[in-house]
Amino acid sequence: MAGPMKMRATASGGTTEVRVLMTHPMTTAQSGQALHFIQNVTVKQNGKTVIEAEISQAVSRNPVFSFRLKGGAKGDKIEVSWLDNKGETNTIETAVA
Amino acid sequence: MTRRSSLLALLGFLLARPLGALAAWNEQAFGAKTAADALKGIGASGAAPSKDIVIDAPQIAENGAVVPIEISSNVPGTSAIAVVIEKNPFPLAGRFEFKEGALPFVKLNVKMGETSDVRVVAFAGGKQFTATREIKVTIGGCGG
Numbered sequence: 415m416a417g418p419m420k421m422r423a424t425a426s427g428g429t430t431e432v433r434v435l436m437t438h439p440m441t442t443a444q445s446g447q448a449l450h451f452i453q454n455v456t457v458k459q460n461g462k463t464v465i466e467a468e469i470s471q472a473v474s475r476n477p478v479f480s481f482r483l484k485g486g487a488k489g490d491k492i493e494v495s496w497l498d499n500k501g502e503t504n505t506i507e508t509a510v511a
Numbered sequence: 512m513t514r515r516s517s518l519l520a521l522l523g524f525l526l527a528r529p530l531g532a533l534a535a536w537n538e539q540a541f542g543a544k545t546a547a548d549a550l551k552g553i554g555a556s557g558a559a560p561s562k563d564i565v566i567d568a569p570q571i572a573e574n575g576a577v578v579p580i581e582i583s584s585n586v587p588g589t590s591a592i593a594v595v596i597e598k599n600p601f602p603l604a605g606r607f608e609f610k611e612g613a614l615p616f617v618k619l620n621v622k623m624g625e626t627s628d629v630r631v632v633a634f635a636g637g638k639q640f641t642a643t644r645e646i647k648v649t650i651g652g653c654g655g
Contacts, residue, residue, distance in 0.1 A: 443600070444600060454535070462612065463610060464611070464612040464613040465608065465609055466535075466610070467606065467607045468536050468605065468606045469605040469606075469619075470541050470601055470605060471622075472623075473605065473620065473621055473622070474576060474578075474619075474620035474621060477620065478619070479618065479619050480619075481617060482614040482616040483613055484614060
């Protein structure tokens with residue numbers, strides 16, 4: 415059920431821009447389907463947690479987030495993971511370009 | 512216990528731990544059905560209006576299922592940002608905590624059931640600051 419994720423992390427001008435896509439239905443209670451949505455998103459930079467998010471079913475299907483990190487250099491490891499209300503989880507790791 | 516089952520139990524324990532650490536989710540605030548209750552749930556009832564919160568979003572969203580919102584806070588020491596879509600059935604859309612190394616910025620896509628003020632709260636140094644932006648929705652997007 416945990417579909418593929420995509421991520422791009424680019425360093426420029428002293429910041430690193432992280433753009434991540436998650437494949438997830440993000441179904442609401444209003445849709446008539448079972449409530450199924452990502453609740454937690456964690457961003458790590460070289461193994462250190464830098465962003466922790468709690469989100470609701472109001473985030474659109476197949477969520478896309480952009481984040482900005484201070485500094486960052488080519489080759490830094492960025493890891494993003496999510497956990498949904500059914501306990502499903504997925505993680506992606508990429509190197510800063 | 513066989514060696515194999517004890518190994519599996521240990522593996523299960525090791526896998527469950529990081530998930531447990533991730534699983535903090537403010538059920539009270541996310542379950543709130545009014546913006547006032549959602550703000551109360553995140554400890555932001557007394558947030559002061561601020562011009563240092565920048566909300567970049569379309570004035571009119573043709574498709575309420577995907578409304579792009581870009582938020583950044585210029586309030587010094589911002590450690591978290593919350594997004595409250597005042598007229599959604601469950602107004603709190605998210606809360607983002609920025610630790611050392613992250614800038615107080617996030618861009619995301621949200622669903623909006625109808626035209627609404629989108630309220631952003633920035634948390635800084637034990638205080639809360641807020642700004643709103645109205646987004647008009649022509650076709651609601653909460654059925655997704």
